[in-house]
Amino acid sequence: MEGRMIAFRSGVQVCPLGQGTYQMGKRRGEEIRALRRGIDLGMTLIDTAEMYDTEDLVGEAVRDCRDKAFIVSKVLPGNASYEGTKRACERSLRRLGTDYIDLYLLHWIGPHPFAETVRAMVELQQEGKILHWGMSNLDVADMERILALPHGEDCAANQVLYNMRDRGVEYDLIPWSRQRQMPLMAYTPLGEGRLRDHETLVRIARRHDATPTQVMLAWVMRKPGLIAIPKAGSTAHVEENFRSLDISLTDEDFRDIDAAFPAPSHKIPLAGW
Numbered sequence: 001m002e003g004r005m006i007a008f009r010s011g012v013q014v015c016p017l018g019q020g021t022y023q024m025g026k027r028r029g030e031e032i033r034a035l036r037r038g039i040d041l042g043m044t045l046i047d048t049a050e051m052y053d054t055e056d057l058v059g060e061a062v063r064d065c066r067d068k069a070f071i072v073s074k075v076l077p078g079n080a081s082y083e084g085t086k087r088a089c090e091r092s093l094r095r096l097g098t099d100y101i102d103l104y105l106l107h108w109i110g111p112h113p114f115a116e117t118v119r120a121m122v123e124l125q126q127e128g129k130i131l132h133w134g135m136s137n138l139d140v141a142d143m144e145r146i147l148a149l150p151h152g153e154d155c156a157a158n159q160v161l162y163n164m165r166d167r168g169v170e171y172d173l174i175p176w177s178r179q180r181q182m183p184l185m186a187y188t189p190l191g192e193g194r195l196r197d198h199e200t201l202v203r204i205a206r207r208h209d210a211t212p213t214q215v216m217l218a219w220v221m222r223k224p225g226l227i228a229i230p231k232a233g234s235t236a237h238v239e240e241n242f243r244s245l246d247i248s249l250t251d252e253d254f255r256d257i258d259a260a261f262p263a264p265s266h267k268i269p270l271a272g273w
């Protein structure tokens with residue numbers, strides 16, 4: 001996996017395949033085992049948020065391997081004032097049972113000025129409570145506003161909706177992020193599991209002796225700087241997803257995917273929450 005690692009500008013590296021946790025909690029024991037199996041395999045980036053109600057589950061999953069895990073959490077927009085961001089971070093740290101978050105994101109744009117949220121993020125970073133900070137659901141124009149703020153150039157990452165059905169970010173946000181060596185996390189990379197019966201994906205999967213899910217993940221991770229964070233609730237799914245790192249899609253595969261799921265030919269406003 002070494003050659004495939006994604007580097008933040010800090011020099012910290014992660015596997016391009018991480019693990020989501022939205023809607024976990026219904027099968028807690030199995031989900032914790034799944035997250036731990038993923039970490040053992042090298043999928044150490046775990047994505048949570050104060051909104052998901054999964055921070056304590058993530059904390060339990062990483063209890064014996066905190067130093068290996070790269071925890072991403074998010075502040076809710078309504079809490080993202082200067083003081084509110086700091087308080088939300090303290091609450092997340094308590095629920096996670098850790099004294100630092102590897103990457104702390106603003107979940108999406110809300111009522112508070114970016115300048116307040118960023119000032120809090122910068123201070124949290126200086127205090128060692130977060131190691132990196134970043135944004136989620138921000139398009140190019142808003143990312144430009146972040147970068148123009150004091151310390152804004154320290155913004156480490158952005159997390160956006162990206163899968164075969166939602167390719168708008170290819171038009172500008174992916175190249176923009178790449179130019180700035182800013183990793184982009186692709187959320188809902190499996191289209192919430194709804195794309196896997198698509199005839200084109202089934203056909204491509206057969207060529208690789210793989211599954212449509214693995215093809216979707218290999219496709220998201222084909223671009224440098226992209227991190228896919230599928231949510232998988234079982235060890236079997238985690239292991240299946242991990243094997244997507246071994247798939248090299250061919251020109252024929254890319255042509256078939258482009259025919260079924262066309263790339264954007266013009267600016268498309270960021271999709272998502």
Ligand SMILES: NC(=O)c1ccc[n+]([C@@H]2O[C@H](COP(=O)([O-])OP(=O)(O)OC[C@H]3O[C@@H](n4cnc5c(N)ncnc54)[C@H](OP(=O)(O)O)[C@@H]3O)[C@@H](O)[C@H]2O)c1
Pocket residue numbers: 019020021022023047048107136137159160186187188189190191192193213229230231232233234236237238240241272273
């Ligand atoms: N920043 C944001 O605003 C934002 C928004 C949405 C999501 N996210 C993050 O992104 C993560 C992923 O997105 P998502 O949860 O919306 O959707 P997703 O990862 O695209 O899809 C999850 C679905 O795929 C299924 N799945 C996973 N691996 C599979 C496999 N090998 N075979 C068959 N089915 C499989 C899961 O089922 P099982 O559970 O049964 O494995 C689940 O139903 C979230 O968990 C969250 O951490 C962030």
